[in-house]
Amino acid sequence: MHVHVSSPEGEAKFWLEPKIAVARNYGLSRKQLNQVQKVVEEYKNEITKAWEKHFGS
Numbered sequence: 001m002h003v004h005v006s007s008p009e010g011e012a013k014f015w016l017e018p019k020i021a022v023a024r025n026y027g028l029s030r031k032q033l034n035q036v037q038k039v040v041e042e043y044k045n046e047i048t049k050a051w052e053k054h055f056g057s
Helices: 030-042 043-055
Strands: 002-007 011-017 021-026
Touching: 002 030, 011 030, 021 030, 030 043
Parallel strands: none
Antiparallel strands: 002 011, 011 021
16 A cells, blocks of 8 residues: 655655555655655554545455
């Protein structure tokens, strides 16, 4: 399971399992990646529920 994050500066893909980790990064700085990872960690449950609703569990 993964999530894509986009911004004007670039985009990244984060794995949600088995642990949250950057899979790919296109243009985001290390600081931006760290900030986004904190948000992904904070909202992991909501992201997972939305992913399962959209794709099925």
